[in-house]
Amino acid sequence: MHIQTSLPPGFESGAFTCAEALAAGISAKRLRSRDVDHPFWGICVAAGSVQNLQDRCRAFQQRMPAGAFSAMPLLPACTGYLCQQDSKLTCVST
Numbered sequence: 001m002h003i004q005t006s007l008p009p010g011f012e013s014g015a016f017t018c019a020e021a022l023a024a025g026i027s028a029k030r031l032r033s034r035d036v037d038h039p040f041w042g043i044c045v046a047a048g049s050v051q052n053l054q055d056r057c058r059a060f061q062q063r064m065p066a067g068a069f070s071a072m073p074l075l076p077a078c079t080g081y082l083c084q085q086d087s088k089l090t091c092v093s094t
Contacts (some may be wrong), residue, residue: 004033007046015045015059 006012007030011021021031021044030036035047039059050056 004035005030007036011044012046013049015039015043015062017062018042018044 008024008026010016011024011026018028018031019042022028031044037045037047037050039045039050039056040063043059043062045055045059050059
């Protein structure tokens with residue numbers, strides 16, 4: 001029987017890219033485990049940690065270039081909101 005190891009410190013909460021995880025030594029197989037979800041292509045989160053709109057925006061923020069913003073056509077589940085990446089996450093109703 002295989003005993004699953006925990007994600008390393010810094011990866012057990014919040015969103016991170018698959019590239020960041022691989023660079024930190026987490027295997028691709030580990031990223032496919034049941035306790036890791038992929039809310040967007042190339043983005044990983046601890047399973048069950050995306051609970052609401054703000055969590056989805058924070059996860060998607062990992063894919064956005066610095067200074068970019070998205071008006072929700074890119075995030076159908078967040079329709080009516082604007083997310084902007086800067087020093088902090090901003091989600092506002094439009």
